[in-house]
Amino acid sequence: MGNHHRFLGNKNYQTVEQCLQSLNRRHAELAPLAAIYQEIQEAEQAIEELESMCKSLNKQDEKQLQELALEERQTIDQKINMLYSELFQSLVPKEKYDKNDVILEVTSGRTTGGDICQQFTREIFDMYQNYSCYKHWQFELLNYTPADYGGLHHAAARISGDSVYKHLKYEVQRIPKVGLSSRMQYIHTGTMSVIILPQPDEVHVKLDPKDLRIDTFRARGAGGQHVNTTDSVVRLVHIPTGLVVECQQERSQIRNKEIALSVLRARLYQQIIEKNKCQQHSTRKLQVGTRAQSERIQTYNFTQDRVTDQRIAYEVRDIKEFVCGGKGLDQLIQRLLQLADEEAIVELLDENLKSPK
CATH class of the missing domain: 3.30.160.20 (Double Stranded RNA Binding Domain)
Known part of the structure; x- marks a missing residue:
């Protein structure tokens, strides 16, 4: 009887307390998904009500109200698409590193390409610097080893901002x-x-x-x-x-x-x-x-x-x-x-x- 606190329904859990803690964590994970799904159901219900209302219109009010109903339908459809996208993103496993800043390194091929490859390496490094500006990230030059004729052997930079690594x-x-x-x-x-x-x-x-x-x-x-x-x-x-x-x-x-x-x-x-x-x-x-x-x-x-x-x-x-x-x-x-x-x-x-x- 000393083991009366053991939960025997699942061998993965040693105690009722551990089982409850796991259920609470799982509930916290699923609650946002359930909320999104409920919003989708409510939006789809609103579309059904609009369609039902349009069927009951008389000819005098039909044209004007149908135009309003069509606009409302388009707004709801956009909301549903947005909710499905949000639901999809919520299901994608998250990487804990996605929000990190990064160090970018570019290196020209050591045995191939010669001057052209080194010039291309410089162009690609410049491209990432421009992309950082496009995304409103900070771009800090860490190292820059130039090559002959305007090329680049190697360069490194720290890029900081919103979800750069992602x-x-x-x-x-x-x-x-x-x-x-x-x-x-x-x-x-x-x-x-x-x-x-x-x-x-x-x-x-x-x-x-x-x-x-x-x-x-x-x-x-x-x-x-x-x-x-x-x-x-x-x-x-x-x-x-x-x-x-x-x-x-x-x-x-x-x-x-x-x-x-x-x-x-x-x-x-x-x-x-x-x-x-x-x-x-x-x-x-x-x-x-x-x-x-x-x-x-x-x-x-x-x-x-x-x-x-x-x-x-x-x-x-x-x-x-x-x-x-x-x-x-x-x-x-x-x-x-x-x-x-x-x-x-x-x-x-x-x-x-x-x-x-």
Whole structure:
């Protein structure tokens, strides 16, 4: 009799108290969905009443009242569509990192592309800076390593704002397929990578100074010449993981160290996230890619004025407008988010259907 408090209906719960706590949590999760569904039912009932009213009209009042009823019907239909969209978004599993700020890194392909690829890397970095302005986000330059002829080897920036990681988490690689020079047209293929790292709070990633090797040296310009006379460049090596971060953006060694630490924390945080997301297949399907040409994510065909996202078979015309980082890029990102949400819902339904009853 000493175990009279045990709840035997479900082996997952050891006590009645634990069962009640779980039910309360579940109620809190479902209550918003139930409220939305109730609003939908009320709106559909209002449409039925409108239709019933229209059937009972006499000929004298029919035309004017039917026009008013049609306007009311359109308003209710819009509300129902909005409620269904809200219901769908409520069902999509949320990622706790979606609201995070990010660190953006772009890197030109090391073995392919040459000057054209480096120039394209600069254009893509500028595109994200323009997109940040379009979305009213803050864009803080962290590191910028220029190449010859106006190109870019590598750059990093911190982007802060409303749900930045949610919008940029699928931006992982781009490939300029066809390049154009000012004097002649030629076919050229190269690669560059885009890495989006959610920006952690310091409490999320703790760095032990014993795990760091810190090197300092003088900054070099695009042609290899020294550009200052002090050892302001900082390179951090995280010994346990082998991660390397270098910063020469500022003239101050202290400031460059702070920036490098920020980027290193973000990279370590990304590793933690990847471990936690190994079960989230929809995210893994879209967020793949390296700088290898065999793993194309997006292709830019300048002679045909076309951008193609291979993951979702999505094409955008007018590359010049697209790389300005405005509406065209935002439409592609919104399409990626929509498809990722649909995949997440399908997986959620599959898991629930497969789970034992």
